[in-house]
Amino acid sequence: MNFAIMNGKLVNRSEAKVDIEDRGYQFGDGVYEVIRVYNGKMFTLQDHLNRFVKSADSIGITLPYTIDECSAMLVDLVTKNHLVEGIIYMQITRGTAPRNHVFPAKEVVPTLVAYTKEVARPVESLANGVKTICMEDIRWLRCDIKSLNLLGNLLAKQRAAEQGCFEAIQHRGDQVTEGSSSNVFIVKNGTVITHESNELILKGITKDVILQICSQNNIPVEERTFTVAELAAADEVFLSSTTSEVMPIIELEGVKVKDGMPGPITRKLQSLFTVEIEKQCGKLKEKISF
Structure with a gap:
């Protein structure tokens, strides 16, 4: 089974869906990271997560999880998907709200997703x-x-x-x-x-x-x-x-x-x-x- 992370939960990838009014979909209102995996281990993971948080902070998105929590989720994702060589793609958006150029209310929770992909070394x-x-x-x-x-x-x-x-x-x-x-x-x-x-x-x-x-x-x-x-x-x-x-x-x-x-x-x-x-x-x- 292919798993993905959807708002902190490990789910079947086919169940990892976002609303049509997610601000990432409508505005590109979010940031992302790509992390390399070799031998089932993530390379420079901490550096990638630090940059992920910095990018999110730069546009006013507060990550709803700590870096340690994100790290643990990604380790679990790689393990459950038996990924040996490939990448993790993760992104966070400002969340789902009625379409408006102005940021939504603070109560709107950011949307965090992550999934894996097999990618051979070139x-x-x-x-x-x-x-x-x-x-x-x-x-x-x-x-x-x-x-x-x-x-x-x-x-x-x-x-x-x-x-x-x-x-x-x-x-x-x-x-x-x-x-x-x-x-x-x-x-x-x-x-x-x-x-x-x-x-x-x-x-x-x-x-x-x-x-x-x-x-x-x-x-x-x-x-x-x-x-x-x-x-x-x-x-x-x-x-x-x-x-x-x-x-x-x-x-x-x-x-x-x-x-x-x-x-x-x-x-x-x-x-x-x-x-x-x-x-x-x-x-x-x-x-x-x-």
Whole structure:
């Protein structure tokens, strides 16, 4: 049986339904998280839950459960669904109330849902790298909030897919921000460069792990904005996300990045990131073939 969490209760997924006037459905009035599961264990769970609460607080939604209670619910969900490798999707909305742009009364209880999905580790793409396009970032100005309002992201991802690419790297003017569902890094002269965590990008959990790895292994890092021209002239380019880990980018807009192969810094970070996964979740069955 496939279970889901619906407002704190574990129910059959077919029973996990929301009202047509749920504000997430009508307004996108809510936030979400995606948590990776390896070997039946959740990777960086606490960091994801902390960001979930922060995003909710940023739009005035108070989580009706403590982080410890959420953690216990998710552990139970993974166990009951026998999830070995995949993701947990969870979201909270402002709840169900008659449609009105103004927030409903405080008595309206937020709607919390979560479910699991089997997702394999993308080892082939991690080994060989992926192709990307570039496009103008048309999203709102609070991308640090993991909002349900993802139309700009979807349009970017769809354009990439239509051109046979994995991701769309977005930019505001000549300043690169992030991918449609990822953070973006370049490597120049041995230094890893990525956009600072502010309101224009999502503060990625995987990004933070990568920055910690760099610090621990004396890999130089600059958190700053970089231009489209710097992106095109980079020695290496890679992206990061919960499901993509450290993903090499080998082509930008039909032009190879250097020799069109994942670079040495990217490879080193992939190996060190795998070590971090195995520290928390145990040995991985599928390895990246370098």
